[in-house]
Amino acid sequence: MNSASPAPGSQSSLRERNLLRVLDTVTSLGSLTQVEIAEQTGLSAATVSNMVRDLHAAGVVSLTPGTRNGRRAVHVALATPDGVIGAMVFGDRDVRVAVAASPERILSSTRMPLPAEHAADEGLNRAAILIADLLEQLGHEPSELLAVGVGIPAPIDSVSGQVGSSGILPGWRGVDIEVAAGDALRTPTQVDNTANLAAIGELNAGALQGVQDAIHVKMSYGVGAGLIIDGSLYRGSAGTAGEIGHVTIDDRGAVCRCGNRGCLDTVVGSAAILDALRPTHGGVTLKDVISRALAGDTACQRVLGDAGDALGSALSAVVNLLNPQMISVGGQMARVGELLLGPARRTIERCALPSAGQSVTIVPGVLGDEADVIGALHLAHEMRETAQRAGLALA
Amino acid sequence: MNSASPAPGSQSSLRERNLLRVLDTVTSLGSLTQVEIAEQTGLSAATVSNMVRDLHAAGVVSLTPGTRNGRRAVHVALATPDGVIGAMVFGDRDVRVAVAASPERILSSTRMPLPAEHAADEGLNRAAILIADLLEQLGHEPSELLAVGVGIPAPIDSVSGQVGSSGILPGWRGVDIEVAAGDALRTPTQVDNTANLAAIGELNAGALQGVQDAIHVKMSYGVGAGLIIDGSLYRGSAGTAGEIGHVTIDDRGAVCRCGNRGCLDTVVGSAAILDALRPTHGGVTLKDVISRALAGDTACQRVLGDAGDALGSALSAVVNLLNPQMISVGGQMARVGELLLGPARRTIERCALPSAGQSVTIVPGVLGDEADVIGALHLAHEMRETAQRAGLALA
Structure with a gap:
């Protein structure tokens, strides 16, 4: 003391x-x-x-x-002398928003369901109203919102600013998301896909702190990954790096919404998990499957274990190609922990090159479902800092 | 004038x-x-x-x-006031050595066959004698050889300094290659795998000059890749990044020398190509297959086209994960040009995410089989420059 x-x-x-x-x-x-x-x-x-x-x-x-x-x-x-920052993270069926003084200090957050096939402007306008409500409740003027990080559950082409696959998020097709989000929020925004945001969150405040070469996999309704290369997020030449969900697992497999067949997403995405359980478990939700698996339901455990095995197959390719030091797995499905990670780990041991397989550690993410929101706040925080430095330079 | x-x-x-x-x-x-x-x-x-x-x-x-x-x-x-540099590049069946004033100015080079299962010290000592002979012919003292880049056709674990897979290059098992090469040559060496060296060559002096995000694939007896991330070679956390040859194409496929099944190497490696042609073409060599394909032999063209298709499958995963701007393909097999690259390109178009697939250009390497030797000289050149800077700092 x-x-x-x-x-x-x-x-x-x-x-x-x-x-x-x-x-x-x-x-x-x-x-x-x-x-x-x-x-x-x-x-x-x-x-x-x-x-x-x-x-x-x-x-x-x-x-x-x-x-x-x-x-x-x-x-x-x-008091927030530097204004506040925001996060607006779209899932397949909802949007989550947060207002924060800093990425570590969320002042208020909320969530709203969205229809799966919503139009981009509808989603953005609804989310902008949610953020405005939070600001008002917190006693902040709209002008105090200095930057917002926006997450989309789809690859975003950095050249066009649009969703990088016409079959994913059909209601967002042809929309320049950063422009549309900036119009809805009337503040500067930066857009990234939610797997990249979750990786930024785990890198700055979670399982990947201090790790130079890592992958964060986000498993929720779909599966995506963010690549950490030399200590920062790697987006590739057009912004779509990390799309592990569309790595082919079975080239005669089910048709994927990206237009290919047998992508990892068609094997471990929530649709595949729920389809596999429909004959025995009826119309359960992903949340049900997760809680039943944790409660000991062997069929739910088996289906999630098989998903872990398929994830391990795709990760073996990632491990051989990128030789990461650590892989963290987050998102809703990761709540089942070793039921998913155990089979993934065993498949990587079996399928990856020995030296690469032995040098990687597979861990659960520590920020849970909030990793992407925290990552979005980090994006917004960086934008605010850059703007403030530019302001100081002008002053 | x-x-x-x-x-x-x-x-x-x-x-x-x-x-x-x-x-x-x-x-x-x-x-x-x-x-x-x-x-x-x-x-x-x-x-x-x-x-x-x-x-x-x-x-x-x-x-x-x-x-x-x-x-x-x-x-x-x-006169080489800064001394000379060397390259020593092992293939599956040979070793090539070069002595150069700079990576752009090779003074002399030669090649010697090696038995496939040679022991590491035998290979290194024979290659060291070849380099000594070149130095003598050029009128240089052994002490003028200031640094040598060494290439090995296998992943090298940067932690142990050893070949990262016990089934690849069995005669090199348990050998710390950099130490053994330094002992044989009595000069500082740096070791990397030949696909990485070829990527360094194409990046500095070939098809990938000025490209920030790229992959170079080397297709000879085996297949490997070097990853260019943000303008420089990326080796991963333990030095084995880029092992595209051991990405699974068919998980019930042929057993690979790495211990896995159905790796790309088991489908496009020279053993698979020659096996496929044995019933119709007898005991041909890879060189024969390449020249016959170029002369119009449809079976040879078909087998190399199928290899291109399998390469395209593996590259689709690479494209989805890394979103490169350019992929160059070199090595012996790439001599057939579009017979290999055409099918690879079509498979990437079909299987990769549209935005990532459309943003990548697939080109032949321009340095041919010498890309890895030129890359090894670049490694040696960097070592010499670093040592000279350190010497200046001490002086």
């Missing part, structure tokens, strides 16, 4: 605890009036008023005039 | 032509006595003596005491 800390029970330690209670409440609940803070903390209105005054003087919270129950009231929020 | 040049036919232009004749002779034939230079050029002994004196005064040639026909004679050679 720091020797300058006040003794427990002293006046100053009580004040410190009260300050922290107010700060924690504002951090976890967003923008609040002083009355709401008093209700949440159980502190008196006078104490809250003192604490808020001191926190504001120290620049830790911001005060914004507003209303509560029709009466004027000051809203107290965490 | 430079206005300071002497008029044609003048005394000084005659002297310049004689100087160039002497210089060209020494450049193309190596170390010679003045008598030999006179014989080769048709110039008088007195003229040769004058020219050699001037070239030596200008630092262009070096003079080394020696003998000719049992009598003392001075050997004239190109």
Whole structure:
């Protein structure tokens, strides 16, 4: 303990605890009036008023005039002198948004389902409204949102700015996503596919911290990967590197939405998993399959184990080609842990070149389903920093 | 023409032509006595003596005491003030060596067959003797050989320094190649696999000059690749990246020498090509198959086309994973050009993700079979430059 800390029970330690209670409440609940803070903390209105005054003087919270129950009231929020950043991450069936002070400090986040065949502008506009709502709840002006990282569950061609395969996300065909997202949000955006974002998340704050040569595989409804080469994300010449989901596993296999046959995605994607279980388990969801497998359902375990085996086949090619030091596996399906990773690991041992197979470690991602959102916030954070440096250079 | 040049036919232009004749002779034939230079050029002994004196005064040639026909004679050679560099590149059945002033200026090179199952020290010692012979013919002391790039047709584990697969090059098992090569040559060496060396060659002096994201595939007796990422060779975490030959094409296919089944190498390697043609063509060699295919033999064309198709399957995975801008194909088999590249290109168009497939160009390598030797010289050149910089820093 720091020797300058006040003794427990002293006046100053009580004040410190009260300050922290107010700060924690504002951090976890967003923008609040002083009355709401008093209700949440159980502190008196006078104490809250003192604490808020001191926190504001120290620049830790911001005060914004507003209303509560029709009466004027000051809203107290965490001060974000550098503005806030956002994430907007589309899945096959939903969109998740977050507003954050920094990639490590998410202020608020939410999720909304989306129809599978939604149009790009519909998805983007709905998500932009969600972000606007979060900003308002947090007591931030729209202009304080300085940059947004946008995730799309499909390869994005960096030349055209469009989805790189006409069969994936049909409602987004022909749309320049960065332009459309910038129009919907009225703030600078950067777009990447969700597997790349998840890799950026795990690299900066998760399983791949400090690793120079790695792959992050995201297994949810579909499967994708982000490649870490010499310590940073590698996007390839046109931005679509890492498309492990469309590596051929069986060239006479099922037709894939990318137009090829027997891609890894047709074997381990959620559609294949659910099809395999339909005769015995009926219309279950991927979430059901995962929880049943964890509860001991042997058929669900077998199907996920077979998916791990197929993943291992594709990863053997990746291991031979790229000789990575570490592979992390995240996304919804990775929640089953060793049920998926064990078979993948055994197949890599069996199929990869011995030296390459022995030099790679397969681990679960540590950021769970949020890896892509955290990665999107890292993209936004970098954009903000670049803009601020450019601003300083101009000043 | 430079206005300071002497008029044609003048005394000084005659002297310049004689100087160039002497210089060209020494450049193309190596170390010679003045008598030999006179014989080769048709110039008088007195003229040769004058020219050699001037070239030596200008630092262009070096003079080394020696003998000719049992009598003392001075050997004239190109001056290499920075010493010379070497290449020693092992194939499945031979070794090629070269001595060069720079990667662009090979002074002399030669080739020697080796039994397929030769022991590492036997191969290295024989190759070291070949290099010593070249140095002597060129009039260089062994100490002038400052660095040698060594190529091995197998993955090399950068941690152990050994061949990364026990079934490939069995006679080299357990040998730390860089140490053994350094012992045999008594000069610093750097070892890499021949596909990586060929990629370095094509990147610096061939088809991939100026390309940031590319793959070079070497197809000879076996198949391997070197990955160019952000403008330089990528070796992976343990030095074995690029092993396209052991990407699985058919997981119930033939057993591969790496211990896996149905690797690309079992489908397009020379053993598979020759096996396919044995019933109709008997015991032909790879060289025969290539020349017959070029002469119109439809069976040879079909077998090489099928190899191109299988190469295209493996490259589709590479294209999806790495999204390269260019793929160059070199090695002996690439001599058939479009007979191999056409089917590879069509398979990539059919199987790769559209955006990644459309953004890649497939071209033949331009350095032919010498790409790996030129790459080895580039490795040696870099070693020499690094050592010279270190020497300057110490001085």
